[in-house]
Amino acid sequence: MLAATVRVTRDLDAAEEAVQDAYVQALTRWGRDGVPAKPGAWLTTVARRSALNNLRRQRTLREKLPLLIVDAAEPAAAVETLALRDDAPISDDRLRLICTCCHPALSREAQVALTLRLVCGVSTPDIAHAFLVAEPTMAARITRAKKKIASARIPYAVPAAAELPARVDAVLMVVHLLYATGHTAHSGENLVRDELTGRALDLARLLPALLPSEPETDGLLALLLVHQARRATRTDADGRLLRLEEQDRSRWDPGLIAEADRLVVGALRAGPPGRFTLQAAIAALHAQAPSYAETDWPQILTLYDELLRRWPSPVVALNRAVAVAMVDGPAAALAEVVALEADGRLAGYRYLPATKADLLSRLGRHAEAADAYRAALALSDNAAEQEFLQDRLSRTLPS
Amino acid sequence: MAQYAILIFEREAEGGQAPELPPEVLEAHGALPGRIREHGGKELGGIALEPSATATSIRGDLVTDGPFIETKEALAGVFVIEARDLDHAIELARMTPIVSGGVEVRPLLGLDFSGLTS
Structure with missing residues (x-):
């Protein structure tokens, strides 16, 4: 809803305000007239109308349109038509919003915070809590990022085809970081953990539909699904961390693992695999092995060799060493x-x-x-x- | 269109001397306004600086020799462009000929610099 509204306002704060207006109207109208057939569409329409009204008000104040409209040449009538259509391309808007939040001109911290706030709708106090920083610090970080988007004119647009793979990579990194932060949260922070991993999974499920030409989106989703399938056995009843070889494999979620495997197979067929696809392939092999010893270690080592070639990171080299120990000895x-x-x-x-x-x-x-x-x-x-x-x-x- | 300053930072020779600019870099600088125009932007003007060893800094009452901030790569020049948005500005800024350093893209504070052309 925010994504659809920001397209009209070209301003994140104005869009957030309009969305809040819509909720307030819903409280009174739905109480009186009952809940409409499509509550989401109703809210989006009202939010966009509210944004438009605010815009018109501003326009009478200033002759020139502020830097808020998509394109100064775009006739107001066209904006209006778009705003009032319920079947407007919401998914494109959502992708635009994600690309803006994960723009490389923003710091990784800002990208993560903005994505949670604006794409997932998580409140600022909850984001602050998840990243173990004070609330005013997180609020300031988000405000600074929004200000940079406005003053540097970070475009609210899906990047051109030539730029897309690099930009998609940044989006995938942010989603992966969200999940990882939730996954490794301190043991006493279960609520935060489930909130973050849940939001990250929602985004990971959304991305393949938004970016069908990017098989790495399937790779990331598959990777997160395997983590999710094994999450119940990561620690024992006392919250003690368990190694892969100690985990009770019968408690892994076979449905999620099968889904991940289908995605990995599809992504591998689509062309030279990227880092998330390779990581997912490794994770899926582990997940499908009947036991730690019966894991296909030579295959895992081959995948690590390829991963290291695509992504020469010392962390990958360290993980590869674990596979080397299983194939060639400690x-x-x-x-x-x-x-x-x-x-x-x-x-x-x-x-x-x-x-x-x-x-x-x-x-x-x-x-x-x-x-x-x-x-x-x-x-x-x-x-x-x-x-x-x-x-x-x-x-x-x-x- | 929005306006951005492109700040050029180049590594200077020992002692803050001007680096030797290869002829192809000088030539590329000359061709830059045309290339920017071809890519839908506009160069509004620019300045090139003498090396940082020639700089004098004033902080409060204190006048000292050298640039305000000592950096490995020193500010060597600035030019102002018009671009659609930050992505467009980055695309144009990437065309800047650089020997050993890089550029910084900064939006201008809403003032009109279109009279800056030399």
Whole structure:
């Protein structure tokens, strides 16, 4: 609704105001006349009318239209027709809004906050809570971002075909970050966690329909679906983090995994796979294996090789080392982890010492493993993870 | 159309001296207004600066030698363009010939700079 309204106002604040007007009108009108057949369409129409009325009022004040209209040459009559049509292209509007919120001229933090606020309609206090910042800080961040959109004239438009893949990538990164933030939220924050993961999944489900020519949207959706399918077994009853090999696979959601698998197969057929498709393919292979040991590790290693080629990130290289350990043994994997450590780009990344510790303890080098677990503990700020590492550390030490 | 300043930042030679500008870069600068026009924008004018070693800064009562802010890449020039929106401005700014540095795109504060042409 906001997306459809902002197309008329070209101004996010004015659009939000108009949407609020529509809700207020709904409160009185629906109470009196009953709820209309299509409440969403009713609200959108009223919001757009309200936005138009506000615009007309402004126009009489100022001769020149402010920078709010899509195109100064567009006749007002055309705007009006669009605003009053219930079957206006809502989906295009939604995509425009998502592309604006995830514009590369905005910081990643601002992109995430704006997407939650304007695309998902999450309140500012809830966003602040989810990202562990004070409410005024988050409100200021959102205001600053909106101000930049207006003064730098970040267009409210779907980018041109040449720019689209890079821009879609930014959108996918934001949605993935939303899900990941919810997924790893502190154990006591279940409500926040479900809110964020739910919103991220809604967006991920929406994107393939909005961008049918971009198979990476299917890749992201598949990746999130596998995470979602396994979410119940990520921690035990006490909130303790469980490793993949310890998780009860019978509790994974087979419906979500099957859906993810179909999406991965489709995305792989569509051409050279992108990073989300490859990550989803790896996750889906894990999800379909009857057990950790019976996982198709050689295939997973092949996928990691391809992923590293497409996305040369040290984090990917670290995950690949885990697959190397399963295919070629822990000594080969340890050599790769040590090389990554020397490279320095992962300094401060807690999963590096945690992985190293695991490999060392498998090689029987317990004292070195204990040191690495301590290094990982010092870097973790998540209670569930700390408990997990503490537990591993105590098993490593001679009793 | 909106107006944007394109700020050119270039790495200077040791001691804030002017970098050697290759002839093809100078030529590309000359051709820039035409290229911008071909892509639906307009260059309204611009200035090129002497190297930062020639700068004098004044902060309060204090007058000092050198640029206001010392940076690895120093401000080397500014030009003003007209573009439809930020995406268009970025497209045009990308055409700026650069030796070793980059550009910054800044919207102008609603003032009309169309008289700035040299």
